[in-house]
Amino acid sequence: MCTPGQVASRASLVISNYSRNHSVFLGLSDYFWATTQSKFPLPYGTKGSGKLQCKRCIVVGSGYRMKNSSLGDIIDTYDIVIRLNNAPVHKYEKDVGSKTTLRFFYPESAFFDPVLDNNPDTLMVLVPFKNLDIQWLKTILNDEKRINRGFWKKPPIIWNVKSQNIRILNPYFMQIAATKLLGYIEKNNKKPTTGMLAITFALHFCDVVDIAGFGYPALSNKKEPIHYYEKVTLKSMAVSGHNITLEAIAIGNPLQNRLIHNLTYFFFLYFNFYSATR
Known part of the structure; x- marks a missing residue:
């Protein structure tokens, strides 16, 4: 069931000064390309999605518990499917689905196949850290001299994504996630x-709002992979700049x-949350 305003009414109890009076993306006219409206309706684009009376969304995490989950068909039934970073879809459709409405990424995580791992009109949402x-992004779109320094890992030099499919997330959401949900302060240096x-x-x-794979x-547990598509373990998070303990609490709330x-299934430290599939 989907009831308009359902999340908004509950969110105000969890997030102080909660408001939806903010633009989702930064104005593209302020940046480096011309906008065009989405050509495709759901599930392969967002045309008409703004007119949906009730938007059912799922954020698909990259966690190892997506492996052998067989959630693919369920995920594809949502109006809006949000994926993260370079998490692949190709060859994992049975577990993670094949539909991608929005993909949140940053330059170092932009190593995904634009064709195999996205739909024709998937919006690529840059999260500017x-x-x-x-x-x-400017150098990629304008084919300018590439930047090599200042990244913790070299981002793609060639990135075959149409400019009209790219958006930049409004930093307002970074502020809310950091200060309201995670309780970070300016000097914390965590992101x-x-x-x-997402x-x-x-x-x-x-x-x-449903989630999966978080x-x-x-x-x-030093051996279990943290992602469904690779063998990287929890050890890699030590230098990530994220406080995963605090994030578990923030999601648990x-x-x-x-x-x-x-x-x-969601487990971390003192939290045990089991399937809530309706």
């Missing part, structure tokens, strides 16, 4: 994960308040 991120930002965005845009192995629902 630093000034260089927008500068990188929300892309997944946390959930924050969905809470401000959707009427139903959570990390227990700290004592709206789960307990039924603001969002989880389709997969």
Whole structure:
């Protein structure tokens, strides 16, 4: 069931000064390309989605619990499917689905196949963590001299994505995720994960917010991969600049308040959240 305003009414109880009176993306006219309207309706684009009376969204995490989940068909039934970073779709459709409405990424995580891992009109949403991120996008779109320094990992030099499919996330959502949901202060020097930002965005845009594939192995588990598509373990998070313990608490809060629902098992430290598939 989807009830208009359902998430908004509950979110105000969890997020102080909650408001939907903010633009979703930065104005593209302020940047480096001309906008065109989406050519395709759902599920392959967003044409007409603004007119949906009730928007059912799912944020698909990249967690290992997506492996062998068989959630693909369920995920594809949502109006809006949000994916993260370079998480692949090709060859994983049975578990993660084949539909991608929005893909949140930053330059270092832009190594996905634009054709195989997205739909023809998927919107690529840049999450700008630093000034260089927008500068990188400018050099790619205008075919200017590439920037090589200032990234923790070299971003793509060639990126075959249509400019009309690119958006930049309004930094407002970064602020809300960091200060309201995670309680970070300016001197903390920690940043929300892309997944946390996607959930924050969905809470401000959707009427139903479900998640899948979130959570990390227990700290004592040194061998289980953290992603469904590669063998990287929890050790890699030590230098990530994210506080995954605090993020688990931040996700647990709206789960307990039924603001969002989880389709997969979520465990971290003191939290045990089981399937809430309706």
